[in-house]
Amino acid sequence: MARFNFEGEPPAEQEVCHLTTTQNVIAGRWKIVVLWYLSQRTRRFNELQRLLPGISKGILTRQLRELEEDGMVHREVYKEVPPKVEYSLTPQGKSFIPALEIMGEWGKNYMEKKQNEQLDSEKPQI
Amino acid sequence: MARFNFEGEPPAEQEVCHLTTTQNVIAGRWKIVVLWYLSQRTRRFNELQRLLPGISKGILTRQLRELEEDGMVHREVYKEVPPKVEYSLTPQGKSFIPALEIMGEWGKNYMEKKQNEQLDSEKPQI
DNA sequence: AATAGTAGGCACATTTAAATAACCTAGTCA
DNA sequence: TGACTAGGTTATTTAAATGTGCCTACTATT
Secondary structure, three states, rough: OOOOOOOOOOHHHHHHHHHHHHHHHHHHOOHHHHHHHHHOOOOOOHHHHHHHHHHHOHOOOOHHHHHHHHHEEEEEEEEEOOHHHHEEOHHHHOOOHHHHHHHHHHHHHHHHHHHHHHHHHHHOOO | OOOOOOOOOOHHHHHHHHHHHHHHHOOOOOHHHHHHHHHOEEHHHHHHHHOOOOHHHHHHHHHHHHHHHOOOOOEEEEOOOEEEEEEEEEEHHHOHHHHHHHHHHHHHHHHHHHHHHHHHHHHHOO
């Protein structure tokens, strides 16, 4: 059971393991976008909530807590009233920025190609 | 409503949109790993199922269909008995390989750092 | 004749994630 | 006294993702 190998390719197992690790960290409806907003600067809780229209406090809290547990995000609590909590990327989190950039680039190209395909199919008169 | 902007940063909206696009394509428990296995070579259905221990036929079918709909994967059906279906990356899918590589690299470094942290916490006698 | 391999389809059950809503806290201000 | 604030928690509901089991058709093998 748990046969990850196939016809002799030893590095495959490793690579799949690493990719799965990455996937587990960024899985979640909002995490990639949260990481990107934090890559720009430190943000407060309500600021993030405004930036993510449609997210609820509960789910934003969970996404941030999970990112914190995974060592991606630092949570700084200021003992003030009203409360103030700032979120920022840890060095670990910052090391993910190149991946965010390449994913953003890819998404941009992807959308452009999709739009071209649509334009092509709208005027198929040869 | 749907306020994506904050304190004057026009490119933010765009970038978030692109990242969301990417996320929608790769969201799914197995998609990243499937893409990676297909980046190596063309694979048949049962081959993929063997490579992904624990995945069921139904869910593998769906992940492949979604990747196909998103233009990432090509499905080639051979009219033979027993049936033979080969999956491969489209050019669009291949364009995602750099992202896979950077994510794999990141996951590797991430795990290494996690292990070092654990080792450090196991012998805290200064 | 019975069984296994191949690539699924389909209905259903279960699990997980996300969304909604109500409530909490401490201090500050009017 | 009561309202207001930021940043939550908790419980409940809903939706999405994933998994299970049984079905097909045809062939080859035992």
